[in-house]
Amino acid sequence: MMNMSAIHDSTHTMVLPQLQPFPTSTVATAVVICDTQPIAVEGLRWLLGSTEDLRLECGVTALEAASAKLEEMPRAIVVVDKGLGIPVITDWLHGHAAATSHLGGMELPNVVIWGAGISEAEALKLLQAGVRGILRRSATPANMLLCLRTVASGGTWMEEGIFGDTQRHLKPRRSQLTERERQVTELVERGMRNRDIARSLGIQTGTVKIHLKHIFEKTGVRGRYGLALTGLKKKGALSMAVAAA
Numbered sequence: 688m689m690n691m692s693a694i695h696d697s698t699h700t701m702v703l704p705q706l707q708p709f710p711t712s713t714v715a716t717a718v719v720i721c722d723t724q725p726i727a728v729e730g731l732r733w734l735l736g737s738t739e740d741l742r743l744e745c746g747v748t749a750l751e752a753a754s755a756k757l758e759e760m761p762r763a764i765v766v767v768d769k770g771l772g773i774p775v776i777t778d779w780l781h782g783h784a785a786a787t788s789h790l791g792g793m794e795l796p797n798v799v800i801w802g803a804g805i806s807e808a809e810a811l812k813l814l815q816a817g818v819r820g821i822l823r824r825s826a827t828p829a830n831m832l833l834c835l836r837t838v839a840s841g842g843t844w845m846e847e848g849i850f851g852d853t854q855r856h857l858k859p860r861r862s863q864l865t866e867r868e869r870q871v872t873e874l875v876e877r878g879m880r881n882r883d884i885a886r887s888l889g890i891q892t893g894t895v896k897i898h899l900k901h902i903f904e905k906t907g908v909r910g911r912y913g914l915a916l917t918g919l920k921k922k923g924a925l926s927m928a929v930a931a932a
Contacts, residue, residue: 715742716839717763721753721771722746727824731766734828741835750779757783757796764819764838769802773809776800777816784817797838801826807912810849815878815915822846864905871898876915 718741720731728746735743744763747753753765767776776798784795799820800813810821819842820834826846837844864872867888874884881899885892899911908914 715740717742717744717760718766718835719744719753719756719763720746720766721748721750722768723748727768734831738832741839750775754783762797764797764799764835766799766801769800769805773812777812780816799834799838805849807849810845811878811912811915814843820844821849864902868898868902871895872902872914875911878915
């Protein structure tokens with residue numbers, strides 16, 4: 688008869704089949720999954736069970752429970768279901784950073800977000816909030832492992848295609864930007880809106896729009912999401928990978 692194991696958090700308990708024991712390697716990076724679907728937990732358990740460098744520590748159904756695990760294992764990777772809500776997730780990230788600020792800096796957890804559908808705006812907001820990995824729930828096992836290993840090594844990873852034609856974004860035409868255009872570009876990369884950029888630079892919102900038009904023409908990048916993505920890539924803050932067949 689199949690053994691059963693219980694997964695606990697502060698508000699819920701899930702009873703799950705124990706498919707196989709966790710790897711016992713002390714060098715393996717711990718992974719915690721925060722998801723309300725038992726099948727998602729078991730799928731990740733099965734996947735990581737075949738690796739030596741990654742191990743599934745546990746599954747929880749609430750971010751508060753994930754925080755408790757991070758207190759025990761601050762370098763663990765937390766895979767979070769986007770279905771919990773973008774505002775809820777970003778508030779949790781900021782709260783965690785504030786709670787750990789006494790350690791000598793705003794320390795963000797190693798968070799990977801996966802979801803059934805992730806828009807460009809959502810992906811950019813998550814990256815700017817400090818998320819280290821983004822992929823779809825339909826991602827291949829190879830891409831899930833690549834994402835987790837990139838994050839474990841200190842990098843940031845996003846699945847190909849979330850920002851549309853990514854190669855077009857990441858290979859813009861070269862042209863010199865003016866000092867003001869570089870300032871606007873930097874603020875766009877931070878996620879600021881046109882009116883906030885105008886207020887920060889002491890110019891009119893219409894002037895910001897004109898600068899953006901010139902920036903898009905000079906760089907060959909189309910749209911502010913593409914501009915922000917290009918900036919993150921140039922700074923080495925983001926790795927992209929083509930989805931595995």
